């Protein structure tokens with residue numbers, strides 16, 4: 689297995705991974721929604737606002753994760769939000785997700801990102817260093833339907849302290865359906 693950075697020339701395979709994986713786990717409607725989210729993130733986000741990492745084996749994409757910029761205009765720290773995350777259905781439970789996430793988080797740290805945030809299962813994301821936070825610790829772009837899934841980690845030596853003021857996500861995520 690190898691990890692690749694970026695999406696150029698592989699967009700349709702990456703969209704397909706997200707669509708198929710979420711269709712299998714959550715149903716067709718969610719599969720289509722997350723596939724379109726991946727398409728819009730890759731197609732409509734400025735290069736400096738996006739990180740895409742994939743895990744590949746024998747030329748096939750078996751895992752994918754996307755981080756996009758979350759801007760806190762009143763705070764000087766650099767924040768990225770992780771979404772979506774998928775490991776191919778027939779390769780789940782083999783540690784691929786955790787390895788890919790560790791790889792991506794290390795790359796963000798190397799790029800000078802201060803804080804990573806995500807919105808998902810606290811038990812799973814705790815395995816790669818995310819801890820529950822509240823909407824008072826870091827405002828989400830929209831009110832959260834499942835605030836218990838709001839998670840963050842510092843990527844620097846400084847502890848995660850409250851992010852000041854409201855936040856703004858990239859256009860692809862700028863829809864309450866995702867929050």
Ligand SMILES: CC(C)(COP(=O)(O)OP(=O)(O)OC[C@H]1O[C@@H](n2cnc3c(N)ncnc32)[C@H](O)[C@@H]1OP(=O)(O)O)[C@@H](O)C(=O)NCCC(=O)NCCS
Nearest residue numbers: 709713773774775780781782783784785786808809811812
């Ligand atoms: C969630 C997902 C990315 C995990 O990737 P993975 O490669 O299967 O997971 P790993 O092998 O790295 O980790 C497995 C561990 O996580 C746990 N785990 C896997 N999926 C989980 C989930 N949805 N919720 C909680 N824990 C989960 C397993 O129990 C296992 O625990 P263990 O190490 O104590 O045995 C993958 O299963 C997936 O793509 N699921 C469908 C799409 C999805 O739900 N994406 C995340 C949305 S927030």
